[in-house]
Amino acid sequence: MISDKPSQPGIFRGLYATTRRDLLLAWKRPGDILNPLFFFAMVCTLFPLAVGPSPEQLIFFGPGVLWVAALLATLLSLNTLFLSDHEDGSLEQLLLSAQPLPVLALGKTLAHWLISGLPLVIISPLLAMTYHLSATVVEVLMLTLFLGTICLSLLGSIGAALTVGLHRGTALLSLLILPLAMPVLLLGANTVSLAADNDPYATGIWALGAYAVAALSLAPYATAAALRISNE
Amino acid sequence: MWTFFHKLASPPHFYRLAAILIPWLAIPGLLLIAYGTYNGLFVAPEDYQQGDAFRIIYVHVPTAYLSMMAYMFMAVGGGIGLIWRMKLAHAVGAAVAPLGAAFTFLALLTGSIWGRPMWGTWWEWGDPRLTSQLILLFLYFGYMALRSAIDDTAKADKASAVLALVGVVNVVIVHYSVEWWSSLHQGQTLLKKGGPAMDPAMLYPLLAMILGFTLLFGALLARRVRTEVLFRERRSRWVRELVLAPIGGR
Numbered sequence: 033m034i035s036d037k038p039s040q041p042g043i044f045r046g047l048y049a050t051t052r053r054d055l056l057l058a059w060k061r062p063g064d065i066l067n068p069l070f071f072f073a074m075v076c077t078l079f080p081l082a083v084g085p086s087p088e089q090l091i092f093f094g095p096g097v098l099w100v101a102a103l104l105a106t107l108l109s110l111n112t113l114f115l116s117d118h119e120d121g122s123l124e125q126l127l128l129s130a131q132p133l134p135v136l137a138l139g140k141t142l143a144h145w146l147i148s149g150l151p152l153v154i155i156s157p158l159l160a161m162t163y164h165l166s167a168t169v170v171e172v173l174m175l176t177l178f179l180g181t182i183c184l185s186l187l188g189s190i191g192a193a194l195t196v197g198l199h200r201g202t203a204l205l206s207l208l209i210l211p212l213a214m215p216v217l218l219l220g221a222n223t224v225s226l227a228a229d230n231d232p233y234a235t236g237i238w239a240l241g242a243y244a245v246a247a248l249s250l251a252p253y254a255t256a257a258a259l260r261i262s263n264e
Numbered sequence: 265m266w267t268f269f270h271k272l273a274s275p276p277h278f279y280r281l282a283a284i285l286i287p288w289l290a291i292p293g294l295l296l297i298a299y300g301t302y303n304g305l306f307v308a309p310e311d312y313q314q315g316d317a318f319r320i321i322y323v324h325v326p327t328a329y330l331s332m333m334a335y336m337f338m339a340v341g342g343g344i345g346l347i348w349r350m351k352l353a354h355a356v357g358a359a360v361a362p363l364g365a366a367f368t369f370l371a372l373l374t375g376s377i378w379g380r381p382m383w384g385t386w387w388e389w390g391d392p393r394l395t396s397q398l399i400l401l402f403l404y405f406g407y408m409a410l411r412s413a414i415d416d417t418a419k420a421d422k423a424s425a426v427l428a429l430v431g432v433v434n435v436v437i438v439h440y441s442v443e444w445w446s447s448l449h450q451g452q453t454l455l456k457k458g459g460p461a462m463d464p465a466m467l468y469p470l471l472a473m474i475l476g477f478t479l480l481f482g483a484l485l486a487r488r489v490r491t492e493v494l495f496r497e498r499r500s501r502w503v504r505e506l507v508l509a510p511i512g513g514r
Contacts, residue, residue: 190430194423198413207409208427211402212434215441222445235444243437254430257346261422 046131050139051146057116058147068109068148069155075101076159087164094163095173095224102152102177103184103217109148110188111205113140114196114259123196127263133256138248141189141255149181165228172227172237179240180220186244186251187212193258216243273350275493276502282486290483296476304469311466320378322470326477328371328393331400332435333481334364338407339432342425352489354421355496357428358411359488363481365404372397392439392446399438403431417496 058064079097080090117123117140126136156177160170191209195201223236271277304322311318337360345353375394376386388394407424414420462470497503 190426194410194427195413200413204409204413207402208406211399211406212430214399214402215434215437218441218445222448226448239441239444250433254426258423258426261419261426264419 040130043132043135046129047135047139047142050126050136051143054140054143055146058143064109064112065147065151068105069151071108072101072105072152073155073159075104076162080162090163091165091228094160094165095169095228096221098156098160098163098173099177099180099217099221099224102156102181103213105152106148106181106184106188107206107209107213109144110185110192110209111195111202113144113189113192115192115201118196118263123259124263127259133259134252137189137193137255137259138252141185141252144189145182145185149185150178152181153177169224169228172233173224175237176220176223176240179237179244180216182244183216183240183247184213186247186255187216189255190251190258193255193262196259196262216240219243273352275352275355275497275500278352279490279493282490286483286486286490289479289486293476293479293483296472297480300469300473300476302469303465304473308466308469309463314382317378317381318466320374322473324371324374324378325470326474327367327374328397329474330477330481331364331368331371331397333478334360334367335400335403335428335432335435337485338364339428342428345421346425346429351421351496352493354425355492356485356489357425358421359492360485361404361408361411363484363488365401365408367481368397368401368404372401390446392442395446396435396438396442399442400435403435407431 076098079093083089083093114123117126127133129136153174156173157170160173165173188205188209191205191212194208195205198204219236219240223233223240226233226236272281300322305319308319310316338357341353341357341360343353344350345357372394375397379388379391379394380386383391407427410427411420411424414423494503
């Protein structure tokens, strides 16, 4: 990370280095990747146990349950986003780096999404099958989760940056992020429901895509500002 | 012009100015509310569809509008505080959040009381406004929770300002997404958009209530900011002089 050369590496090097570092760290501690996945699978198991196994009902509320579970699993993994870096002091080094902080924050968020968001998207069809969702609905579910987890990781990075170093961080993080995440959940889950009812669902996909693009371009700045505030 | 702003930003100056301002806001506000309440509840004719139940709008509309206005205050205050490092703006944000949450709660409460005779339920998820107000209430809770979790005031100010600014972008998204969502689920529209023009006997009390509530909100806010400033500046000289001064001498 720290280079002795006077020449400044480009921002893509910074982005790549931060992402790579976080991915490597996650690779050494596979629990960080697996725990949210297990959590996701277990929440999805809870609902049929609580409500009953009738297929009509499962098809009816399946999209909502899968989406809520994905939201909660993302939330669960968020508080580790900056925590270990804060504890061992490497976060301060990131702040001191000559690289623009929003880019580094984006790198860390990207790594977080690759670690926690993408695996959710990949195993979601498996769980969707147990809810008797049809193949086309599963495709829509994967697409919305793909876009939605990007939005959630980016939104969550703002919350994680604001609460890093606070004692009651985890509960507070949920309180901050859940209201912000409600539109994402609402767009995602209802788009899948529309697809399940054979209704036109393109609006939801476009809206989620727009949200993801907006979050991708704005959230890193908010995260960077929040990190500076939390670490002054 | 600029000297006015600089003076306004100075806590002791604001503290004195607010003391003068409060009665000028509160008294006309209360008079307007008294006029609006009497004329709204007793003089205005019944609604041809909703009967007497419509009269709750005299409380509901002002609180609902102020619940969003308070959020704007919070976000703009946070923005000014972050950009120009104006401490008073942060104090406004800290002072307005509980007020905004209270108005949001009142708007939800009156909306739900109105919904009971009109829709037959206390709560209707299909109504986009109720849902987005509820999310707004949660946003206020998050803001206040973040503020109270950080011990250092300067840090709490900046962190919550970032949250308020992120939230203000989100409020717009919440509004449109909830509207889209409820259009999927709502069978029929319960209220027509931009219905018939209001009878002046109904309209004037409503306008009086809106203006009166706004003035009252201003007075409450000024009072809360005053307390907030006093608390934040508790170690400064002017506060010590103020507290130690003989009673009556300001």
